[in-house]
Amino acid sequence: MSILVGTASWTDKTLIDCGRFYPKQVRTPEARLRYYASIFPMVEVDSSYYAIPAPATAQAWAERTPDAFVFNVKAFRLFTGHQTQPQVLHKDIQQVLASQHGPLPRQFYYRDMPQDIRAELWRRFHDALAPLMAAGKLGMVHFQFPPWLVRNREGMAHVAHCVEQMGACVCSIEFRHESWFSDAHRADTLDFVRSLRAVHTVVDGPQGFANSVPLLAEATHPDFALVRLHGRNTDSYNVRGASSAAERFDYEYGDAELKDLAAEVVRLAYKARNTHVVFNNCDEDKGQRNGMSMMKLLGTPWPL
16 A cells, blocks of 8 residues: 655746745756655646646656656646647647648637547657656546536546547546536446546545535545545635636645545555545645645655
């Protein structure tokens, strides 16, 4: 039984600007990752949601971290069905799209993308993951689906399509619509994720919204379980015009909350060989502080 604790990203602007987590002499991307990896055994790469990274970038990540360090990588936003600006696509793909379709729209959705371009983007995403896989440092590829992906035939088909595209990679699935975990569909949703050989993401987040899901500490994969902690700030979670993820997830867990969550993590860890706990309360250094507290509660020392 292995439990790894980390945070969503190590380069958030508010984390760097607050000046509390990184020492003053830690100023470069390389130094930040090396320092982060001296504190935590795993991290979730969130930049890959905004644009597919270059393989050379992933190679650098692998080289700058200890042998036992693990990266979970968030899937590119186009794949999950989020709106995507053409500017984040590779230059040559932008040029092909422009030559085929004329002036590019302000944003694309997956359904709008030609089949050949979709296939090429999936291929490039696999290329980006290859250095981490070769180094034995790739954990899960995380698919965080949008709130408008509801539990119906179309929604289930798209989830299955994404998992199929990832081949041998272990995929973690995070739903953000209440229909997936209503009383009537909760067991069926877990069975669906299990049938895909994917990882159900255990979510702690604000409650009371259509895009809220309950904390359901169940495992659907023998090798991996995943807990993502978004904080419990109901005031900012769905605020219109929020300028950043830090504003939405501005929350610091208290000691009692962390103890309760740690107990859930331990119970979950008996159901899978590897359990990852990711703090996504990414305002300033709140996630890092909570992460270090969680490691103490769980008794998971690092480095090994």
